[in-house]
Amino acid sequence: MGVLNTNRLDASNALPALGSLVILVPLLAIIWRVWRALATPLRDLPGPFTARFTRLWYLKNVWRGDFEKVNVRLHQRYGPIVRIAPNEYSIDDADAIKIIYGHGTSFTKSEWYYAAGSPNKNVHNLFTDRNPKRHSENRRKVANLYSMTTLLSLEGFVTEAAGHMVSKFEGFAKTGVNVNMQEWAQYWAFDVIGLITLAKEFGFLDKGADQGGLLGALHVYLLHCANVGIYSEWHPLVTKLEQLLPGPGMSYLINFTQTQIAERVNATKGDSRASITGNDFLTRLLKMHADAPDKFTMADVMGAALTNIGAGSDTTSISFSAIMYYLIKAPNVVKKLRAEIDAKVAEKANADDIITFSEANNMPYLQACIKEGLRMHPATGLPLARVVPNGGATICGRHFPEGTVVGVNTWVAHQNKSVFGQDADVFRPERWLESPEKASAMERYFMAFGSGSRTCIGKNISLLEISKMLPEMVRRFDFELADPDMQLETHNAWFVKQKNFIVKVAKRA
Numbered sequence: 001m002g003v004l005n006t007n008r009l010d011a012s013n014a015l016p017a018l019g020s021l022v023i024l025v026p027l028l029a030i031i032w033r034v035w036r037a038l039a040t041p042l043r044d045l046p047g048p049f050t051a052r053f054t055r056l057w058y059l060k061n062v063w064r065g066d067f068e069k070v071n072v073r074l075h076q077r078y079g080p081i082v083r084i085a086p087n088e089y090s091i092d093d094a095d096a097i098k099i100i101y102g103h104g105t106s107f108t109k110s111e112w113y114y115a116a117g118s119p120n121k122n123v124h125n126l127f128t129d130r131n132p133k134r135h136s137e138n139r140r141k142v143a144n145l146y147s148m149t150t151l152l153s154l155e156g157f158v159t160e161a162a163g164h165m166v167s168k169f170e171g172f173a174k175t176g177v178n179v180n181m182q183e184w185a186q187y188w189a190f191d192v193i194g195l196i197t198l199a200k201e202f203g204f205l206d207k208g209a210d211q212g213g214l215l216g217a218l219h220v221y222l223l224h225c226a227n228v229g230i231y232s233e234w235h236p237l238v239t240k241l242e243q244l245l246p247g248p249g250m251s252y253l254i255n256f257t258q259t260q261i262a263e264r265v266n267a268t269k270g271d272s273r274a275s276i277t278g279n280d281f282l283t284r285l286l287k288m289h290a291d292a293p294d295k296f297t298m299a300d301v302m303g304a305a306l307t308n309i310g311a312g313s314d315t316t317s318i319s320f321s322a323i324m325y326y327l328i329k330a331p332n333v334v335k336k337l338r339a340e341i342d343a344k345v346a347e348k349a350n351a352d353d354i355i356t357f358s359e360a361n362n363m364p365y366l367q368a369c370i371k372e373g374l375r376m377h378p379a380t381g382l383p384l385a386r387v388v389p390n391g392g393a394t395i396c397g398r399h400f401p402e403g404t405v406v407g408v409n410t411w412v413a414h415q416n417k418s419v420f421g422q423d424a425d426v427f428r429p430e431r432w433l434e435s436p437e438k439a440s441a442m443e444r445y446f447m448a449f450g451s452g453s454r455t456c457i458g459k460n461i462s463l464l465e466i467s468k469m470l471p472e473m474v475r476r477f478d479f480e481l482a483d484p485d486m487q488l489e490t491h492n493a494w495f496v497k498q499k500n501f502i503v504k505v506a507k508r509a
């Protein structure tokens, strides 16, 4: 009894103490946030009011899925520097690119990137690594594989997948079904990357459907990066919770890649000479491993294969769909483009053959259309966040203390009227062909593939794929929106993906 009584006494004492804590902790948190907002030397910089005190403003707006538009509006309202979180600023200034992203700069990727990789801080990949020395060592190991010279030796795979996509679209033209362009572009992009990397299509084009829940899993991954990245200290816990979600998801991707690697290793019985005869990425990666097993481990082989497969489909399909969308909306551009393609095709020995990369590269208007589509709708839709290095840095004439996070959102950059002209919001490929000076000024602020030492390693893969696929679509088919009044809807979860880009396809009249 006595013991019971004591307990009751303890509990009644504890309650008010707990109550005080419940009030005190949030109060201290508020005081600390207000103090931090007032104490920063950047307090006069503009931005949404709540973003001064909490990252929740940024999280709420990213979660809504249209941050690229919000970000453009913020700069229209507040000017070239806008606060988007207590210690984070979005920048719109072409001169800032060299300072923040230029080769040799000491700016590092921000904590946001931690949530895009493994929660285990000892596991790194090219995209997420925030250690510049280690990143550049690892990038150097594989850079040659992504050079255009190497990739051109894989052009046969790209031709094969383009042929497959064309035959699918011939089928759609016959049956007259509505086609979700972004989805089919993603099936194609997955199968090309499968061929380039493993000499095998994943089966997306064949089946016309997601394989193994991969697309769903990538979507969850992207939602995670975009949102959890803002509170990346929660990354390990949220990752654990996500593992409880049903479906094979990312494990399908990992298992598929692992199986392909194991099959190839078994087939060649570890003898790298047998695999030298092939020329896909895996063959080359296994050869690099055989030549220097300590320097290029099997984990490096797996990492590079996974990078291709994980990063190569959303980006390429969004970009390809964007170009197609703007072409459908601009019949005059299509007319001009077709004239260029037809003239090139007339020089081919066999008009039905898929256009070669060299032919595509010699079509300036085609290249301008690709560039303009990538400008109007770049794949990434959040600021590419970097940490100001020791000693601080001056950006837009303003000193930022070390540790501040700054970034340029590609959507903001590409809508800058002082760089791209008063008609920056119009799809007009001609702007890239008007004068070399103008083109190089725009090039400086063209960030579809990022910038500097962390620029996209897969850029050449995508340009090779798109340069061959786009002219085939344009020269063989007529496209129109299934609903002529359709307003394009997108969702921004790091990548700005089209949601309702549904088209009708007909054989070219």
Ligand code: HEM
Pocket (backbone or CB within 6 Å): 126, 127, 128, 139, 307, 308, 309, 311, 312, 313, 315, 316, 319, 378, 379, 380, 384, 385, 447, 448, 449, 450, 451, 453, 454, 455, 456, 457, 458, 459, 461, 462
């Ligand atoms: C049109 C297609 C593509 C677009 C628009 C695109 C866009 C980008 C952008 C903007 C970055 C910089 C990100 C940052 O600074 O945070 C980037 C980096 C990267 N991309 Fe791509 N990408 C595309 C295709 C690919 C492909 C096909 C691959 C597959 C190999 C790939 C792999 C990577 C990797 C590994 C990085 C990180 C590079 C590094 O930090 O060293 N991308 N990409």
